[in-house]
Amino acid sequence: MRRFPMLDLLLTNGLVVTPSGAERLDIGIAEGKIVALRASGAGAPEEARRVVDLNGQLVVPGGVDPHVHTNSVLPTAAESGIMCFGPDRVSEGAIYGGTTTLVDFAHWKPGDELSESFARKSAEWSGSTYTDYALHGTFKEPEIPFEVLEQIPDAVANGHGSYKVWMTNTTPTRPKQKTDLGNMWGLMEQTAAAGAMLAVHAEDDDIVMYSYKKLQHQGNTGIEYMHHAHNNLSEKLSFQRAITLAHHVGAPIYLMHVSAREGVDAIREARGRGQAVYGEILPHYAYFTAEDYRQENGAIYHTYPSLKSETDRDSMWESLLEGSLSTLATDGVCTDLDVKTRGKTILDATGGHAGVEMRMAVAYTEGVAKRGLDLTRFVDITSANAAKILGLYPQKGVIAVGSDADLAVLDTTVDRKITASDLHEADYTPWEGYRVAAWPSMTVLRGKVMVEDRKLLGGPDGSLLKQRVSSDVLKRPAC
DSSP states (O other): OOOOSSBSEEEEEEEEEETTEEEEEEEEEETTEEEEEEETTSSSOOOBSOEEEOTTOEEEEOEEEOOEEOSOBOGGGTTTTOBOOOHHHHHHHHHHTTEEEEEEEEEOOTTOOHHHHHHHHHHHHTTTOSSEEEEEEEOOSSOOOHHHHTTHHHHHHTTOOEEEEESSOSSTTSOOOBOOHHHHHHHHHHHHHHTOEEEEEOOOHHHHHHHHHHHHHHTOOBGGGHHHHSOHHHHHHHHHHHHHHHHHHTOOEEEOSOOSHHHHHHHHHHHHTTOOEEEEEOTTTTTOOGGGGGSTTGGGGOOSSOOOOHHHHHHHHHHHHHTSSOEEOOOEEOOOHHHHTSOOBTTTOOOOBSOTTTHHHHHIIIIIIHHOOOHHHHHIIIIIHHHHHTTOTTTSSOOOTTSBOOEEEEETTOOEEOOGGGOSSOSOOTTTTOEESOEEEEEEETTEEEEETTEEOSOOOOOBOOOOOOHHHHHSOOO
16 A cells, blocks of 8 residues: 555544444545554554544444435426436435435436436536436336347446346336336346346336226225335235346346335345345335325325335344345435425325435434444445445445545434434425434545535535446345
């Protein structure tokens, strides 16, 4: 490691979580990288342009949220062209909340070269983001032309190492987005051969669409019936199909927004057989239930699939603690309250919710403070595993010499009641009144202090990241 005559930043006396555990360390940073880690108080202090004594606060890798949507037309508002917020607003909330990397979706459109899809979406992020970012290549068509599938190896070689499909059109009223199973098979063959990860929105379209028809026939279309449309059977059947297809191909898959115990069980069984299957949950699936749809403005708790029972909710934390599920994402779709609540029924509800800024605090509160989650496992679910699964590790997701100096400093002495006025990504929060046991006091992106004492100090100057998924992650359940 090259020696630096003077560090750019020295963070001292923090409780720093590395892959070997949590200990009091000083972190030396130069040219955007971590260049030194040593026990606090050991030897003469390094020279640095700025030294910050963290007084024992918790220091973890900057969060990696593998699932956010920006500048997308809301599917249930397609006729009016209403869009969710862009990278500027979402990344501002993220950086305040201790998340330093976001992963969005580059949608392929018929007639596009695959490279054009990535270039178009990257242009939306460039110059407007406070975090670094990567992009899933995304297909929302029933068929994917062979000439497009054949472009995947070049796209992967250029650093785009993850792709996504939908197994359902989600509602009867929104634009079609389902890719049929045969085309999903072809896509899996390409991603597996190229060393990429395939992310799947897995719901059984036949079950979902029949359920909508049945509920409409019964006159049960209020949002409180959402979990009857996006139900446990749908998750069970779709997960089994996706996992079976991936096993046949020999492809790794990343199952997004697991919402039911049946989904958890399917992932656990596949991983037990040694299959490279990874599961993602969202903080609100691990906290709220379908009963919350009955609250005033119950739509603020909704994304697709749906909230479910207490039993399903409790299975989320059990599985995160034991390691069956890998990541805690948000499926962030940031809008203000009037847009989020414009739909009142199962046919027009707006999916996604504002939660990017709260993700790290909720994970600590629910995981560490309430359930005794180990701090290294906290890092796993909030940054390390997503970085590994999507090919960003060890540049991101770890505090180690040579890694990017992306850091979240959390004050774990707080008992703070959250209000929307504390946050930055929307004018409401589904976490209104929630009490956190940790709150970000500093966020560092590539060695630059971006937020300190709840003040935004830098940016936007985030960069597009290149993804390289390791063979270990591709071939077995590595995290």
